[in-house]
Amino acid sequence: GGGGLPREKKVELMTEACSFVNLKFAELTNKYPFELSGGQMQRLMIARIFLLKPKILIADEPTSMIDACSRATILDYLMKLRDETGMTLIFITHDIGLAYYVSDTVYIMEHGKIVESGTADNVILRPQQPYTKRLLNDVPKIYEEWDLSTV
Numbered sequence: 582g583g584g585g586l587p588r589e590k591k592v593e594l595m596t597e598a599c600s601f602v603n604l605k606f607a608e609l610t611n612k613y614p615f616e617l618s619g620g621q622m623q624r625l626m627i628a629r630i631f632l633l634k635p636k637i638l639i640a641d642e643p644t645s646m647i648d649a650c651s652r653a654t655i656l657d658y659l660m661k662l663r664d665e666t667g668m669t670l671i672f673i674t675h676d677i678g679l680a681y682y683v684s685d686t687v688y689i690m691e692h693g694k695i696v697e698s699g700t701a702d703n704v705i706l707r708p709q710q711p712y713t714k715r716l717l718n719d720v721p722k723i724y725e726e727w728d729l730s731t732v
Contacts, residue, residue, distance in 0.1 A: 598628040602658055620651050627658045634666055641673040656683065677716055681705045689713045 586594075592606070599606040602624035614622065630638060640659065644652040660683065663670045672683050680687055680701070687704040689697040689712065697710040708714045 594632060595628075598631045599625075601631045601662075602628045604628065619647070620654065623647070623651060623655055624658065627655070627662060631662060631666075635668060637669045637671065638663075639671045639673070642675070643672075644679070645674075645676075659683075677705065677720055689716065 596606040599609065604621060604624055609617070609621075609625075617625070638659075643659070644655055647655065656679075659670060662668060670683070672680065674680050684701045687698065687701045688695050689704060689710065691712045697704055697708065697713045704713060705717065708717055
């Protein structure tokens with residue numbers, strides 16, 4: 582990898598990418614993947630994206646199988662990467678709250694077809710389509726009294 586770049590330049594770029602996700606390249610160079618924590622592996626994934634600097638990144642459920650703390654960290658790094666590089670982030674998720682948090686534009690799909698789209702505020706706060714309204718009604722509300730009789 583790295584094409585015809587000199588070794589020093591490769592090390593410089595990898596150090597910068599690791600620094601972007603709060604990792605120290607020098608501490609990782611002689612480690613096998615199984616010696617790294619899950620959080621370190623996830624941050625290295627983002628560092629690799631940082632090195633590639635793609636114009637578009639498709640992230641399909643990137644936070645679905647990780648704990649809340651790691652989820653927040655990964656989201657913060659993805660958003661920072663998006664903001665600093667101007668990359669378009671296509672974020673695919675079933676978590677409508679997360680979609681609202683990370684998106685400027687939201688597309689709601691039902692059975693593989695887009696049924697509603699627009700700004701995150703318009704779609705999430707003022708849904709027009711019945712399917713979108715049902716999705717939003719299924720999200721637990723923090724300040725509402727819970728009906729436990731249905732449990």
